[in-house]
Amino acid sequence: MASPPSQALALDRDLAHTEFDGSFSVEWLHQLRFTREAMADDNSVLEQLLPDSDDQLRILAVVDSGLAENRPELPDSITSWCKRHDDRVTLAAKPLIITGGEQAKNGWDSYETTAQAIASAGICRRSLVLIFGGGAVLDAAGFAAATAHRGVKVIRFPSTTLAQGDAGIGVKNAINAFGMKNFLGSFSPPLAVINDTQLLTSLDDTHWRGGLSEAIKVAALKNPELLQLIEDEADVLRQRDDKSLDAMERVMVESARLHMDHIVAGGDAFETQHARPLDLGHWAAHRLEARSDWTLSHGDAVAIGLGIDLTYATMIGRLEAQAADRVLKCLIKVGFSLQSPWLDDPDELMQGIEEFREHLGGQLTIPLISSLGTPDQVHEIDSAVMKAAIEAIRQGKTPSAG
Template identity: 40%
Template sequence: MQYLQQSFNVRFSYEVFFTRNLFESANTRLTGFLSAVADPAFQKKLLIVLDEGMLAHHPLLKQQIHTCLSAIPGFQLVPEMITVPGGEQVKNDDALLFRLVDAIDQYKIDRHSYVIGIGGGSLLDLVGFAAAISHRGVKHIRIPTTVLSQNDSGIGVKNGVNYKGKKNFLGSFAPPAAVFNDEAFLTTLQARDWCAGMVEAVKVALIKDAPFFEWMETHADALAGGNMADMQYLIYQCAALHLQHIGGGDPFESGSSRPLDFGHWSAHKLEQLTHFELRHGEAVAIGIALDSVYAFLLGWLDEPAMKRILQLLKKMQQPIWHPLLEKQAGGPSPVIAGLEEFREHLGGRLTITLLRAIGKGEEVHELDLELLYKAVDICKKNQS
């Protein structure tokens, strides 16, 4: 018998920059990055995709981008800046995905050029996926404009869109060429989005970093009140923990173990069932609360720790319960019934991270449904 075997490794590397007023003339973060990758042998192109909701709060942004990027040697800014709606709705719109693919084709964005997405996590997911499936992979740069995208989704390696109501059913692992976190974009966020974005920091602290969780407890009121210095510390620490995990062993999630999905098995289903009326961070807050109370009932997490988690989420103005967690008309909760869907999303056996202590997560492969409904009742009682 004859056979051939191939094996190779591909190295990925990208930087996440933290800055303010990225497109002002005195700021050389982005222009310096592009100048460093310019090639005198040919001209590269830049295609900009903007979040419509964000742009409404920054009316001068298009002109600032044009001034900043139109004079970089070796680069050509294409004449159209594409504006698309923000929010989860963009990931449910197949026509919008192919509008971006068509623009990549129309403006001849080749594999040496860059698509630059500027907006929240949903827009960045869409832009990254459009780039990943065009020419088998066009480079993309992310400029996240929300708390959630700056501390989690925008700095990772995943892209995707929703399909048949299933979150991120179509997607890719395509790391960005670079990420630029500009704190100035956060100044125009609604309070709801500001607060909901912090939940991913709670999540990663609970499974990896107890001192960071304690810091958030101390600064919760200031964070919820809009303190920018504290928010910048939270974003940096959260991003660092996420990047540390991504580079630590399974960046493309080839196995079923996904500790960073702590609190997410119910969150994804809640988002879908509420037609994405719930913010992602709000759904994750409910998921964290549910799984933390479940761990307490299981005898893993002590009661004081469980109460501290619920209290921090509430101080961050987040929900810890939703009616869809309860049994409906004599049948099961539609959220809890979604456990099998989450197993399919993992691509293997059901694997859920629970807490042994604040800062220490451990995986399980099954849940006791009776205990889970008891956890739902406790979350409901502690909601107010």
């Protein structure tokens, strides 16, 4: 190991072969809060998370267009919040509305619009960008914020179930480029994440259930009690009546807790290893989303991907069929369909396995489970068996039936 740099002149060394190593680490407090009506008069969650500043903190708010359409009052409530807290903050520009959904990540438009707004609003590294939206807007606007001035502070307000229970809690962002999902992006932890569950009530059914496939995934991997909770609440979750938000909130809190635990205690927050243990069902999900030209949502695709991977795990004898059946039934009970026209070409779909390896680099590692709550992984895939698993899902067969 090379020596650390010292104060002394290095004249006695062989300068052509000098090596200096030094290590440093950065302590990061990952802050996640659940609340309802974050912009309301009596809600102090955001205020408590504001970074200390001698001057007024300049704020730029970015809002998902789908969210703004369903909640036209939101931009004004952000403006009012800033006015009420004008001893600490100043709104540097009108809230910026950017295209919601995967379109935000396809191409440079949303990235550029956000970066441009950061520049013209005079947002610097001591300022704050608030991003309200689904996972796609968090990713695209987050990438712009992470690269403007080499990184400005962000507080995320995830507004879909997928974003509140999973995507919004992560420490990364990305846009799709050169035909590849999430090809350009960065690891860049937000200052805080505020899950305002009230925002979830205006979601369409697809994005309402979207976060449930990730919750069922993390339950299968880490916590069968969460699976039990989702099974018990499945009807309430699907019906969307006045009890559904309470039920969804319970599931979101647990799903978020498990995802957060993975980031802060899993030992690989910046994914330097070959494995991505939480990506159960994801190689197929990513490929299905791309094949459908992103008409299939991530949540719906993850449900199908889980079906394929758990069926495969039972076919190769690493998982009991009853355990896989239970997960698949739970997915269907909360409203997912595991059958899809995009399953018509197993060979084409299986190219997703190589893409999955390439995205991480190095050795192929596909996460599976060996029982409910016990993660497992394989480094090789038996193509014939995987094709059979895809075919079984396409035909609507449960693992124990096939």
